[in-house]
Amino acid sequence: MNKIISYIILIIAVGLAAFNTYHIDFNNMWADDSRTAIYGVLVSLIVVLIVLINLQSLKVKEKLK
Structure with missing residues (x-):
């Protein structure tokens, strides 16, 4: 999931x-x-909670690259 979409879902x-x-x-x-x-x-x-977990997993994924 894209970060922008995650933030939009979070705001909603x-x-x-x-x-x-x-x-x-x-x-x-x-x-x-x-x-x-x-x-x-x-x-x-x-x-x-699920979106915040997803955002954290995206941060970890970026650090591992």
Whole structure:
């Protein structure tokens, strides 16, 4: 995966995490809408983690060349 594409995916994932965090009802966390927002935040954070791992692997790959 290209670095530019990785950074674009990273920005989109952070934006979606922020958007979904805004939609969580902290008074009723496990209501239907809040549950969907919580799942969205978790999935976005997992995507961020995977993209960061990919960026680190690209750095290692460049150093080995």
